[in-house]
Amino acid sequence: MPNPYSRAEAAAHVIATRLHAAPKVAVVLGSGWVGVAEGLGETTAELALVDLPHVPAPTVQGHSGVARAVDVAGTPAIVLGGRSHLYEGHPVDTVVHTVRAAVLAGCTTVILTNACGSLDPAMGVGQPVLLSDQLNLTGANPMCGDEPPVGYPGRFCDLTEIYSRRLRDAAHVLDPTLPEGVYAGLLGGSYETPAEIRMLRTLGADLVGMSTVLEAIAARHLGAEVAGVSLVTNLAAGMGAELSHAEVLDAGRSSAGRLMTLVAGLVGAAA
Numbered sequence: 382m383p384n385p386y387s388r389a390e391a392a393a394h395v396i397a398t399r400l401h402a403a404p405k406v407a408v409v410l411g412s413g414w415v416g417v418a419e420g421l422g423e424t425t426a427e428l429a430l431v432d433l434p435h436v437p438a439p440t441v442q443g444h445s446g447v448a449r450a451v452d453v454a455g456t457p458a459i460v461l462g463g464r465s466h467l468y469e470g471h472p473v474d475t476v477v478h479t480v481r482a483a484v485l486a487g488c489t490t491v492i493l494t495n496a497c498g499s500l501d502p503a504m505g506v507g508q509p510v511l512l513s514d515q516l517n518l519t520g521a522n523p524m525c526g527d528e529p530p531v532g533y534p535g536r537f538c539d540l541t542e543i544y545s546r547r548l549r550d551a552a553h554v555l556d557p558t559l560p561e562g563v564y565a566g567l568l569g570g571s572y573e574t575p576a577e578i579r580m581l582r583t584l585g586a587d588l589v590g591m592s593t594v595l596e597a598i599a600a601r602h603l604g605a606e607v608a609g610v611s612l613v614t615n616l617a618a619g620m621g622a623e624l625s626h627a628e629v630l631d632a633g634r635s636s637a638g639r640l641m642t643l644v645a646g647l648v649g650a651a652a
């Protein structure tokens with residue numbers, strides 16, 4: 382089995398030859414965000430995510446499973462309609478694989494979106510939130526394992542500004558009411574218990590989910606500027622009604638227009 386970086390290089394080659402030769406921005410659409418892809422701009426090429434080398438078959442409902450090249454008001458973007466998660470049983474290198482591939486294909490900005498639970502009643506269902514920072518509580522890290530190969534940055538990457546202040550400022554120009562929050566990324570599989578949510582609140586989390594944190598680390602390691610946007614699909618466990626994946630997908634559908642404008646604005650702000 383080639384090392385994770387060689388695998389990402391193989392997928393980057395397919396992105397460059399079958400989607401776009403010089404993409405600038407990668408957008409990862411999480412649960413509830415699939416509707417955003419169509420409205421972003423003209424799709425100039427597309428393929429199934431599984432047609433990228435080393436991408437596993439998707440198992441999560443609410444992901445399109447399509448990778449598109451989209452012209453977003455003149456900026457070439459790769460829009461990835463889905464992601465792999467640790468809770469599906471994938472190793473960490475598989476979880477960050479498409480993000481690594483997109484950066485190796487030339488994307489200098491990565492926009493990560495997800496569905497999340499909110500720990501703050503002021504950030505209610507349907508509210509998009511810009512990630513200001515994260516707690517990686519998955520127990521995994523893409524910088525674990527063999528030292529990155531020669532030619533790649535070393536493993537101890539700086540995460541002081543994991544989510545770009547510059548991109549957050551640009552989003553605020555478009556929508557000054559957008560809140561910011563700290564995202565706690567958990568291994569997942571199940572939703573949390575109310576006691577776990579109380580624990581996360583004392584740890585400084587505003588939002589909770591099961592994705593994004595590993596991809597953000599991998600993208601920063603390769604030098605990309607990263608933006609994260611969570612869509613609140615429910616109040617966290619113990620704060621409202623019981624949690625269901627159907628509710629998560631519904632919240633996405635009803636916020637699609639606002640989310641699209643936000644993602645388009647972030648793409649436009651890419652350096």
Ligand code: HPA
Binds near residue numbers: 498572614
């Ligand atoms: N917890 C974890 N992940 C989630 C949630 C939640 O409440 N909502 C959507 N994804």
